[in-house]
Amino acid sequence: EIVLTQSPATLSLSPGERATLSCRASQSVGTYLAWYHQKPGQPPRLLISYASNRATGVPARFSASGSGTDFTLTINSLESDDFGVYYCQQRSDWPPLTFGQGTRVDIK
Amino acid sequence: QVQLQESGPGLVKPSETLSLTCNVSGGSIRNYFWNWIRQSPGKGPEWIGYVFYSGSSNFNPALQGRVTISADVSRSQFSLKMTSVTAADTAIYFCARGQDGYNHSFDYWGPGILVTVSS
Numbered sequence: 001e002i003v004l005t006q007s008p009a010t011l012s013l014s015p016g017e018r019a020t021l022s023c024r025a026s027q028s029v030g031t032y033l034a035w036y037h038q039k040p041g042q043p044p045r046l047l048i049s050y051a052s053n054r055a056t057g058v059p060a061r062f063s064a065s066g067s068g069t070d071f072t073l074t075i076n077s078l079e080s081d082d083f084g085v086y087y088c089q090q091r092s093d094w095p096p097l098t099f100g101q102g103t104r105v106d107i108k
Numbered sequence: 109q110v111q112l113q114e115s116g117p118g119l120v121k122p123s124e125t126l127s128l129t130c131n132v133s134g135g136s137i138r139n140y141f142w143n144w145i146r147q148s149p150g151k152g153p154e155w156i157g158y159v160f161y162s163g164s165s166n167f168n169p170a171l172q173g174r175v176t177i178s179a180d181v182s183r184s185q186f187s188l189k190m191t192s193v194t195a196a197d198t199a200i201y202f203c204a205r206g207q208d209g210y211n212h213s214f215d216y217w218g219p220g221i222l223v224t225v226s227s
Contacts, residue, residue: 001169034213043202043217044153055207055215087152091212096168097155 002026002093004100006086012108019075021103023088028068032092035064035073038102039084047086048073075105083107110135112203112218120197120225126190130203130218137161137179141206142186143214144177146199153202158211159186193225 003026013019023033031051036044046055048064051071061076075082088100116128130142144156157167159177167175171190179186190197200222204214 032212036214043204043220044214045217046207046213046215049207049213049215089153089213095155095157095166096170097211099152099154101152 001096002029002090002098004088004090004098006088006100006103008103009101010104010106012106013078014108015078015080017078017108019073019078019082019105021073021075021086021105023066023071023073023100025069025071025090025092027093029090029092031067032090033066033071034089034091036087036089037082037084038087044087078105080107110205110216112205112216114201114203114218114221116221116223118222118224120193120223121227122194122225123192126188126193126197126223126225128188128201128203128221128223130186130188132184132186132205137181137184137186139209141209141211142177142179143204143206143211144188145202145204145214145217146197147202147220148199154199156188156190156201158206195225197223198225199223 005024007022033051035048038044064073085102141158143158147153159165159179176189200220202220203218205216207213207215
């Protein structure tokens with residue numbers, strides 16, 4: 001099973017700042033990596049698929065990169081709606097599909 | 109706009125079978141993978157398994173032997189059955205669609221249903 005490790009666990013930032021989130025895979029997943037954003041009481045929302053492709057309706061301030069084992073999600077100029085927990089997810093070597101443990105982005 | 113909605117009992121007794129249904133509206137169930145995913149409080153999501161609209165399925169090996177997922181194209185629904193539940197199966201259960209006819213990621217999700225395993 002591929003383990004995804006996200007860092008940092010928590011990021012405390014102010015609106016307008018840039019957030020940089022990391023996801024590291026225990027073995028190569030190629031570009032079969034997705035990113036999600038989850039707010040309390042809601043399901044995760046797909047942001048990025050295939051490592052760098054923004055999903056429909058996702059603002060351009062969200063960008064992502066990486067391949068193999070190291071991936072990054074960048075949020076430029078944080079807005080209040082961006083706070084919550086971000087998860088990465090792989091579908092390279094499956095079953096099972098696996099998710100990371102999450103990075104919480106808090107308001108500073 | 110595709111919408112998914114989970115339904116089923118919110119309380120299941122230990123050793124019994126958990127049964128949930130996901131109703132799909134606003135789009136066809138055909139040509140897509142349909143997934144069940146669960147999330148315990150404070151944890152990352154855990155993929156349970158999928159069913160393709162044609163009926164083929166695959167599961168998380170950690171749950172294999174306890175899980176069945178089936179699809180009913182005529183009713184635009186798919187269902188999860190998990191046997192021999194324990195307190196460890198207490199979680200919010202989500203249904204979700206595999207994006208673009210593949211299953212690399214999940215583009216539509218239901219709101220989730222809390223299932224508690226307790227006597």
